[in-house]
Amino acid sequence: MSETAAGKRRNYAAFDDEIETRGFDFGLVVRLLKWMRPYRRQGFMAIAFVLLAASAAVLAPVVVSRVVVDGILLPTSDAGAPDFGQKALNSFLATSFDLHPLFSACLLFGLWTVLWAFFGHGFRTMLARTVLHALRDLRRDLFAHLEKLPSSFYDRVAVGRVMTRLTNDIETLFELLAGFGVLLGEFVPFFAAVSVMMALNPTLTLELLVLLPVAAVATWIFRVVSRQVYRNIRSSMSRLNENLQENLSGIEVVQLYGRERINFERYNAINEENRQQENLAVRIESYYGPSMDSMAFLAIAAIVWFGGQHVLSGVATLGSVILFAQFADMMFRPIVAMGEQWNVVFRAMASCERIFQALDWDEALEVPKETRSLPDDVEGRVTFNHLTFGYTPGTTILKDVSFEIRPGERVAIVGPTGSGKTSLVRLLCRFYDVPRNSILIDGVDIMDVEPAEIRKRVGVVLQDFHIFSGTVYDNITLGNPAVTREAAREAARLVHADPFIRMLPQGYDTVLTERGRNLSHGQRQLLAFARVLAMNPDILILDEATASIDTETELIIQDALSKVTEGRTSIIIAHRLQTIREADRIVVLADGEVREFGSHQELMARGGLYKTLYELQVQDTAGR
Amino acid sequence: MESRATTSRTDGRSPSSPLWRLVPLVQRHKWRFWGGMSLINTGRLLEAVMPLYLKMGIDRIAAGDTRLALPALAILGLMVLRYIAFNIGRRLVREVGVNAAYELRQRLYWHLELQGPLFFSKFTTGDLMARAINDITLIRQLIGMGTRLLFVLGFSGIVAFLFMFYQSPSLTLALLPALPVFAIIGWLIARRIFDQSTLVQEGFSALSAQVQENLNGIRTIQTHAQEDRETERFEATSDHYAGNYYKLMFLNSGLTSAMLVATGFTTLMVVGYGGMQVLEGTLTLGTFTAFIFYLNMMLAPIREGGIMITLFQRGGSAAARIFEILDHEPEIRDAPDATPLEGIGGALTINHLSYTHPAQKGEGWPALKDVSLEIGKGEMIALLGRVGSGKSTLLRLIVRLLDPPPGTIYLDGRDIRMLPVTQVRSQIAMVPQDPFLFATHIAQNISYDNPERATDDVWRAAESADLETTIRRFPDRLETIVGERGVTLSGGQKQRASLARGLIRETPVLLLDDCFSSVDTETEEFILSRLKSLRHGHTTIMVSHRVSTARHADRIVVLDEGRIAETGSHAELLARDGLYAALERQQGRREELERALEKDVGDDT
Numbered sequence A: 001m002s003e004t005a006a007g008k009r010r011n012y013a014a015f016d017d018e019i020e021t022r023g024f025d026f027g028l029v030v031r032l033l034k035w036m037r038p039y040r041r042q043g044f045m046a047i048a049f050v051l052l053a054a055s056a057a058v059l060a061p062v063v064v065s066r067v068v069v070d071g072i073l074l075p076t077s078d079a080g081a082p083d084f085g086q087k088a089l090n091s092f093l094a095t096s097f098d099l100h101p102l103f104s105a106c107l108l109f110g111l112w113t114v115l116w117a118f119f120g121h122g123f124r125t126m127l128a129r130t131v132l133h134a135l136r137d138l139r140r141d142l143f144a145h146l147e148k149l150p151s152s153f154y155d156r157v158a159v160g161r162v163m164t165r166l167t168n169d170i171e172t173l174f175e176l177l178a179g180f181g182v183l184l185g186e187f188v189p190f191f192a193a194v195s196v197m198m199a200l201n202p203t204l205t206l207e208l209l210v211l212l213p214v215a216a217v218a219t220w221i222f223r224v225v226s227r228q229v230y231r232n233i234r235s236s237m238s239r240l241n242e243n244l245q246e247n248l249s250g251i252e253v254v255q256l257y258g259r260e261r262i263n264f265e266r267y268n269a270i271n272e273e274n275r276q277q278e279n280l281a282v283r284i285e286s287y288y289g290p291s292m293d294s295m296a297f298l299a300i301a302a303i304v305w306f307g308g309q310h311v312l313s314g315v316a317t318l319g320s321v322i323l324f325a326q327f328a329d330m331m332f333r334p335i336v337a338m339g340e341q342w343n344v345v346f347r348a349m350a351s352c353e354r355i356f357q358a359l360d361w362d363e364a365l366e367v368p369k370e371t372r373s374l375p376d377d378v379e380g381r382v383t384f385n386h387l388t389f390g391y392t393p394g395t396t397i398l399k400d401v402s403f404e405i406r407p408g409e410r411v412a413i414v415g416p417t418g419s420g421k422t423s424l425v426r427l428l429c430r431f432y433d434v435p436r437n438s439i440l441i442d443g444v445d446i447m448d449v450e451p452a453e454i455r456k457r458v459g460v461v462l463q464d465f466h467i468f469s470g471t472v473y474d475n476i477t478l479g480n481p482a483v484t485r486e487a488a489r490e491a492a493r494l495v496h497a498d499p500f501i502r503m504l505p506q507g508y509d510t511v512l513t514e515r516g517r518n519l520s521h522g523q524r525q526l527l528a529f530a531r532v533l534a535m536n537p538d539i540l541i542l543d544e545a546t547a548s549i550d551t552e553t554e555l556i557i558q559d560a561l562s563k564v565t566e567g568r569t570s571i572i573i574a575h576r577l578q579t580i581r582e583a584d585r586i587v588v589l590a591d592g593e594v595r596e597f598g599s600h601q602e603l604m605a606r607g608g609l610y611k612t613l614y615e616l617q618v619q620d621t622a623g624r
Numbered sequence B: 001m002e003s004r005a006t007t008s009r010t011d012g013r014s015p016s017s018p019l020w021r022l023v024p025l026v027q028r029h030k031w032r033f034w035g036g037m038s039l040i041n042t043g044r045l046l047e048a049v050m051p052l053y054l055k056m057g058i059d060r061i062a063a064g065d066t067r068l069a070l071p072a073l074a075i076l077g078l079m080v081l082r083y084i085a086f087n088i089g090r091r092l093v094r095e096v097g098v099n100a101a102y103e104l105r106q107r108l109y110w111h112l113e114l115q116g117p118l119f120f121s122k123f124t125t126g127d128l129m130a131r132a133i134n135d136i137t138l139i140r141q142l143i144g145m146g147t148r149l150l151f152v153l154g155f156s157g158i159v160a161f162l163f164m165f166y167q168s169p170s171l172t173l174a175l176l177p178a179l180p181v182f183a184i185i186g187w188l189i190a191r192r193i194f195d196q197s198t199l200v201q202e203g204f205s206a207l208s209a210q211v212q213e214n215l216n217g218i219r220t221i222q223t224h225a226q227e228d229r230e231t232e233r234f235e236a237t238s239d240h241y242a243g244n245y246y247k248l249m250f251l252n253s254g255l256t257s258a259m260l261v262a263t264g265f266t267t268l269m270v271v272g273y274g275g276m277q278v279l280e281g282t283l284t285l286g287t288f289t290a291f292i293f294y295l296n297m298m299l300a301p302i303r304e305g306g307i308m309i310t311l312f313q314r315g316g317s318a319a320a321r322i323f324e325i326l327d328h329e330p331e332i333r334d335a336p337d338a339t340p341l342e343g344i345g346g347a348l349t350i351n352h353l354s355y356t357h358p359a360q361k362g363e364g365w366p367a368l369k370d371v372s373l374e375i376g377k378g379e380m381i382a383l384l385g386r387v388g389s390g391k392s393t394l395l396r397l398i399v400r401l402l403d404p405p406p407g408t409i410y411l412d413g414r415d416i417r418m419l420p421v422t423q424v425r426s427q428i429a430m431v432p433q434d435p436f437l438f439a440t441h442i443a444q445n446i447s448y449d450n451p452e453r454a455t456d457d458v459w460r461a462a463e464s465a466d467l468e469t470t471i472r473r474f475p476d477r478l479e480t481i482v483g484e485r486g487v488t489l490s491g492g493q494k495q496r497a498s499l500a501r502g503l504i505r506e507t508p509v510l511l512l513d514d515c516f517s518s519v520d521t522e523t524e525e526f527i528l529s530r531l532k533s534l535r536h537g538h539t540t541i542m543v544s545h546r547v548s549t550a551r552h553a554d555r556i557v558v559l560d561e562g563r564i565a566e567t568g569s570h571a572e573l574l575a576r577d578g579l580y581a582a583l584e585r586q587q588g589r590r591e592e593l594e595r596a597l598e599k600d601v602g603d604d605t
């Protein structure tokens, strides 16, 4: 084992750690664009719409200031400043429809407003569509990737941590991408406004632009000051969630052991920390936010002062000063928006890294390029050949395990708890990598076969099975269309689950709650058993599949099973010896080593571990 | 999942009611909230004064007056005052939002701690997580930002209106007919936003529930090679969510655009009507400009009204989802006149106990029927019975994980419903059938009820559960981290860790629910022999399917389909030749087993 997958020591802690970005990482954003590609048409349309909307947004005030004020109300002060053809357009409208120029100007203003609203709506919906679709695909890709990660990964990493990547982290990206859209929507009017202002009065514009660096510096200071606070907030949030999640999963134990108070206090300590950090962030933001929208006031003061001088000295028109006052707001909007987005951007960068870290997590079972497939009708010869295995480098759980199961044979594995029985089964199902040629099915090294294929051929009732919420029927078929309703019933009948299922309020369509908590433990185990039979595997493995089942039911199952598994290789792991009564041969595993292997009689004759176990279980019950 | 979605939707039908329920959260910080609001509105007032000086400036420029320092400096002064007002005001209001989130989280957590099985059959972990994270955030945004926008909108609307009226009454009155139009548009779209955002939030819950279940059952999915199908299923959920989200965004954006057009037409009226007045000479150009400024000031919040409405509707639907949980009264509570017993002995009386699991829909059927049992202090009882015969149900009723009917279960002669729940659970330890371990150290798992326990006690409990040698073999000993739900332990190791967690408490009554099912017989014998001396004089009930376990008990109770089929000692029951005797024959008899195990061997060798 040590030379294969486990040889590469992975830093699972990295997956659990709070990821912090070094700052804005353009590479990450570029990588995100890959998911936007299929929707680029909508994306470009969104950009086109935002340009159109911004133009309309700029033209509407131009109509008021240049056409109405400069052209109609105070016609004398016209100094030939650009009006983007609005005056000509207006007089054209006025003459062709025979309107008072003031009314045609109003019509024009109304037109630009409607277009502004229309294109704005087009932009926002197109942007939402692009981003939502892209993120939906990203979510699917991430999910598909996570579904394929091997057990060695899930052994080490908390489900909650993996889960937030699929849920909250992707939500944050939505905020980021939608935020980019908002920024774009603010920058276009900004450039339009600045260029109009430049055209009208370059000196005044430059005087105003001096304010921009001031805003930029304020933003920079804000970011430096708030960075650590936001980091603390994120960390306390994820600890809150983790705590809640674990508490909910183990709620029964929490209540049984009276831990409600302690858990609540621990949770609340984090909650308190979160509140303090949030309040700190609020404080910092309230210094910053209003300072940004004060910029517009500063600009207006400057316009009155400098613009006034210009008009008085005849360099500028009054209309252009009014226009400037109207544009002052537009000039600072992108900075305000950027300040608001900082927080999101940094949160999103961290989310992005977490998502890509999960997507790039290349832990996978070793599958050769040229896979072999198992023969169509698997005979069921299973060979363990000097198999040594440990879950982590440096530990060995199984030591030099060698034995062979003949086609169609029923073999039992017994041994003290923790001796490695379940591990052996997991390896046979290809949940972990094993050294080459150490496990063979029908002479084919399982390392040469696609893991999914092995799992279709080898059916295993796991010791720690999982029942999903959903109907009984869904739990047996697991959504596999190859399993018909009838096959599911037949499987349930085989494991004697049919009687109790039919007693349920809606029979096979009864909805089970999370983890099947509305069934008894044994009933759940029967379902897990039935679902393996329903897939009709070539090799059947039962890992303590009847541990929670009473003997009477177990005997019924064994009778039914012995008929259907006739001639099918099966491996049965059990502590109770009556469970293995059908076994042809028995493997005794202790401390990861095969101690004894042979038929009941042979092992009894040897007088080893098996005999001890046996004697313990049959010890004179009848006699007492 | 689908059905749940529709039920909770109808619960939160009326958009206003959940919002009112947020009021107490705000009222608790009323000084901060109203102080902040007044400051913000003072800031707005200062903003409203600004156009006056702009007007002064423009009029002076138009008149060729060079005294521009006064208007420019006045605007600067206003800026500084406004900054101060906004700085403090926003901070105060947003702090109320942060505090409300803090308090809601606190309440929600404590509330969840008290819930029983019926509740958890309604709400999955993933769903609850989604509510605790997203919905509380939405409520915080509503209180910290939505209310601010609401008051600003109302206030600046009124102020601007008054200023405008002062400037030019006729022009202002011309605007009045536009106001109801805004209200109607806003109201119509707002209702749909509420419904749509409920759908979005439910979609997120569904998504997170699916992810959560899927990752928890990943090994099962992989053994059945169902990864691709699960991905397809997930894609459908995710697509549904994206679709609903898109509709919400569409509504939001539509509202924004509608408001824009409406405000645009208002401006248009002012430009047309006011322009005429300027041309006629009844209005100065400065007043005209100032008027447009006020108009913008009045209209800007209306344009932002879209954001405000969205915040309110999303926050309202989030509040409905949170209160849906907070309104769920805990199923199991202390009776009002419950008083603790002093010095629990551990005698249990079960008196004509019948119990039917409350089912979410459809009628349940009784899990226990007329069970009566007298268990003396210090007795060791074995509980046997077929799958689903009601063994776990009985134990769960005794610790009040389920609520027994009144007058059916007595501890030392007192109805356990008349005892505080905490006392029942601290005096009766139960080791559940499903060995759940937390993803921490083994030591912290074993001393779960009281983290303060001495290491020696932990070792002793581990020893009693025959886990000591196993732990000593782990490199990190007691500090070994066991993985989520104990994944890195073997089945038997998990079960014994869970057993040790129960044994360490040394309670007067101990309930063991099938705690040896994954343990080999040798280990079981060892544990049972220790248990017998450890529990000497204390009441113990153990569920088992094994005769070898039952043999150790003073008395054996066999349940069958929720009824007590027989009780008695091992020998008595064998003599009775009933269910137990049949079981004993099937399990342990040497000749039976031998015959079975030895068959067919001839062919193979």
Ligand SMILES: Nc1ncnc2c1ncn2[C@@H]1O[C@H](COP(=O)(O)OP(=O)(O)OP(=O)(O)O)[C@@H](O)[C@H]1O
Pocket (backbone or CB within 6 Å): A155, A391, A392, A397, A415, A416, A417, A418, A419, A420, A421, A422, A423, A424, A463, B487, B488, B489, B490, B491, B492, B493, B518
């Ligand atoms: N995922 C894992 N990561 C690390 N160690 C593990 C993991 N699973 C099991 N182990 C360790 O490997 C050893 C063998 O475990 P295994 O589950 O194979 O035992 P088992 O024979 O099935 O025992 P039981 O009868 O109790 O089920 C145990 O010591 C256990 O702690």
Ligand SMILES: Nc1ncnc2c1ncn2[C@@H]1O[C@H](COP(=O)(O)OP(=O)(O)OP(=O)(O)O)[C@@H](O)[C@H]1O
Pocket (backbone or CB within 6 Å): A517, A518, A519, A520, A521, A522, A523, A548, B117, B357, B358, B359, B364, B367, B385, B386, B387, B388, B389, B390, B391, B392, B393, B394, B433
């Ligand atoms: N939460 C629940 N809601 C509805 N029905 C339930 C619930 N829990 C158990 N039941 C039903 O009550 C009956 C008794 O269940 P119980 O768990 O007590 O059985 P048990 O004797 O412990 O069985 P096992 O040996 O399988 O553990 C079963 O038919 C089961 O389906």
Ligand SMILES: [Mg+2]
Pocket (backbone or CB within 6 Å): A421, A422, A423, A463, A543, B490, B491, B492
């Ligand atoms: Mg095992």
Ligand SMILES: [Mg+2]
Pocket (backbone or CB within 6 Å): A520, A521, A522, B391, B392, B393, B433, B513
């Ligand atoms: Mg049970």
